[in-house]
Amino acid sequence: MVVWIVLLLLFGLLDYPILGNSVGFAILVSLRLATAALLVMLFFQVKRKPSLATAGYAVTAIEIFGFVLFFFLYFIRHDIVSWVIGVAAMMIISLYIFIPNRVYLSTATAVFGISGLLYSVWLNGFGTPELIGLLFILSLPAVVGFFSTLRRQTGQRQQYALFQQVSSINRNLQNEIKRREALEEELKRQATTDPLTGLFNRRQYEMLFHRERERCTRQHKHISLAVADLDHFKRINDQFGHDIGDLALRHAADLFSCLLRQSDVVGRFGGEEFVLILPDTDLEQAVAVVSRLREELASRPLVTPQGSIQLTATFGVTQVEGSEDSIEMVIKRADKGLYEGKGAGRNRVMTA
Numbered sequence: 001m002v003v004w005i006v007l008l009l010l011f012g013l014l015d016y017p018i019l020g021n022s023v024g025f026a027i028l029v030s031l032r033l034a035t036a037a038l039l040v041m042l043f044f045q046v047k048r049k050p051s052l053a054t055a056g057y058a059v060t061a062i063e064i065f066g067f068v069l070f071f072f073l074y075f076i077r078h079d080i081v082s083w084v085i086g087v088a089a090m091m092i093i094s095l096y097i098f099i100p101n102r103v104y105l106s107t108a109t110a111v112f113g114i115s116g117l118l119y120s121v122w123l124n125g126f127g128t129p130e131l132i133g134l135l136f137i138l139s140l141p142a143v144v145g146f147f148s149t150l151r152r153q154t155g156q157r158q159q160y161a162l163f164q165q166v167s168s169i170n171r172n173l174q175n176e177i178k179r180r181e182a183l184e185e186e187l188k189r190q191a192t193t194d195p196l197t198g199l200f201n202r203r204q205y206e207m208l209f210h211r212e213r214e215r216c217t218r219q220h221k222h223i224s225l226a227v228a229d230l231d232h233f234k235r236i237n238d239q240f241g242h243d244i245g246d247l248a249l250r251h252a253a254d255l256f257s258c259l260l261r262q263s264d265v266v267g268r269f270g271g272e273e274f275v276l277i278l279p280d281t282d283l284e285q286a287v288a289v290v291s292r293l294r295e296e297l298a299s300r301p302l303v304t305p306q307g308s309i310q311l312t313a314t315f316g317v318t319q320v321e322g323s324e325d326s327i328e329m330v331i332k333r334a335d336k337g338l339y340e341g342k343g344a345g346r347n348r349v350m351t352a
Contacts, residue, residue: 001039001046004066008032008039015077024076031069038062056102060109063095067113074120085134088117089141096145103149110142194268196246197253205267205275209327212265212279213320224286225327226276226317227334228256228293231346233272236309244304248272248311251302259293275331283319283351290315291349298347312347314338 019025265277316338337352
């Protein structure tokens with residue numbers, strides 16, 4: 001549209017030296033300016049409503065209006081009659097080249113342009129032989145443009161259909177990849193976590209223990225381990241039921257996970273027992289951390305449909321020695337402190 005506007009106005013400069021300030025020049029200038037104004041309006045409207053371009057009717061209307069300008073050129077500029085007919089033929093072929101995927105609308109415009117030029121020639125006194133020759137000259141680009149564009153349009157539709165098919169396959173493949181990745185993550189989660197509490201299971205926290213112990217050994221830092229046991233858990237199950245017992249386990253698990261560092265490891269040892277691995281922590285620091293966990297658990301009762309339940313836990317804490325590479329030995333020692341705490345009245349932190 002911008003190129004069309006520029007050409008309209010530039011060719012208008014050639015009219016004045018020939019026509020001067022005549023009525024014919026005024027008519028041509030008016031038609032050129034009107035066409036340019038319509039193009040400018042369409043230019044801004046297409047930016048706001050792209051459907052005007054994809055529908056094609058607005059562009060076709062301006063194309064038909066543009067042909068009217070050439071009809072007047074034929075009568076007013078007698079010095080360039082052959083040039084007008086040649087440009088009209090170029091315009092017809094341009095309809096198919098520069099306005100893609102609008103083959104039938106372009107053909108309607110071409111028929112209007114050919115009919116109008118033939119009528120103008122007939123009014124100027126041309127005979128039947130000249131009209132037939134002109135019809136052949138003007139119809140040739142229309143016929144060639146029609147079938148070439150139709151063939152190209154068919155090829156484009158086939159390509160688009162293939163593109164849609166490939167896109168659909170790619171989308172399905174991407175969805176399948178995402179589904180498999182999600183499944184892999186879920187399987188990994190199930191393989192490393194306890195299904196009830198969401199804490200690390202034994203296999204996972206043992207692996208993390210060995211990794212952290214090796215790191216702390218290299219960096220000459222301490223690592224501690226604690227075992228926690230919910231007090232009177234069997235009584236909770238017997239009195240309130242196993243569903244409430246499960247809620248109690250999740251309550252304790254969530255509290256431990258929230259209060260400890262991200263670098264700490266919380267795992268379910270089995271039943272109502274938990275394992276806490278505290279890297280970069282010596283025994284004194286571990287006792288302080290675990291004591292805070294004990295106090296927080298005791299101060300936050302479990303709220304259930306059957307009422308609030310006071311939960312407490314007993315902890316056994318120990319520091320991992322540099323020569324210990326087996327978590328079983330460390331847990332066994334922490335367990336010793338745990339049972340001493342139970343014997344001393346529960347709800348306390350004991351070291352071993």
